Amino acid sequence: MIGLISKYRHVWTTVIVSIGVSFYAWISTGLKPFSPASYISVVIPVIILATIFVTSAALSPSQIKARDYYRQQAGDFSTKTVLPWVIIFLCGIGLEAIGLVLGGRSVVVPTLSTMIDYLLITHIGRFILFLIWLEVGWMPVNKFINRNQRDQL
Amino acid sequence: MIGSILWLGIIGLALGWEIICRLSHNRFLSIGRLGSFIAIRIPGRIALFAIWIFIGIHVFSRYTIPTTWP
Numbered sequence: 001m002i003g004l005i006s007k008y009r010h011v012w013t014t015v016i017v018s019i020g021v022s023f024y025a026w027i028s029t030g031l032k033p034f035s036p037a038s039y040i041s042v043v044i045p046v047i048i049l050a051t052i053f054v055t056s057a058a059l060s061p062s063q064i065k066a067r068d069y070y071r072q073q074a075g076d077f078s079t080k081t082v083l084p085w086v087i088i089f090l091c092g093i094g095l096e097a098i099g100l101v102l103g104g105r106s107v108v109v110p111t112l113s114t115m116i117d118y119l120l121i122t123h124i125g126r127f128i129l130f131l132i133w134l135e136v137g138w139m140p141v142n143k144f145i146n147r148n149q150r151d152q153l
Numbered sequence: 154m155i156g157s158i159l160w161l162g163i164i165g166l167a168l169g170w171e172i173i174c175r176l177s178h179n180r181f182l183s184i185g186r187l188g189s190f191i192a193i194r195i196p197g198r199i200a201l202f203a204i205w206i207f208i209g210i211h212v213f214s215r216y217t218i219p220t221t222w223p
Contacts, residue, residue: 046206049202066192070189070198073185074187074189081182088167110157116216133213140192
């Protein structure tokens, strides 16, 4: 039994962490907006991630591992390949600016926040978006840590 | 209404372009690679982290449910 547990240790850890994170996300997204508890529930994962980020040396200026890693991940590309993203971002910024000029909650041109608010009506919608937000923050740090561990072996 | 359609168009365009980038085997720049490019230097990493924090607080701590609008 102990052998079986240690054999699938990585799987068990992933399952337990996933359940814990999902539970946290569900509780967190059930809190009242603008309340101190809702701010704290967002700040807790930020502090955890920041601590992991700093301890994994990704923010240390004395080492070049992180810089090399991200340079390798970015690969070679020309400025021409960035252009589609620049156009998409500029369109988004332009539309957001128009929405803000019209008061932020205009029916004609809503802001991106107003659009997202519709996805936040249900608890399950908030829960899914919260998990996506956590994943987006965690993924690049996790990849960097995994690469570091592989290099050390 | 027009604004909502335009937003959905921009989001669709971004998703579509991301799919094309991923299918092109690094021929075009995906959002992940763009993020990695920004993260090469420490200020870039801090900026990405700050954007992530802003989104978290703005979306999950300061949201307004449309039905409760005044």
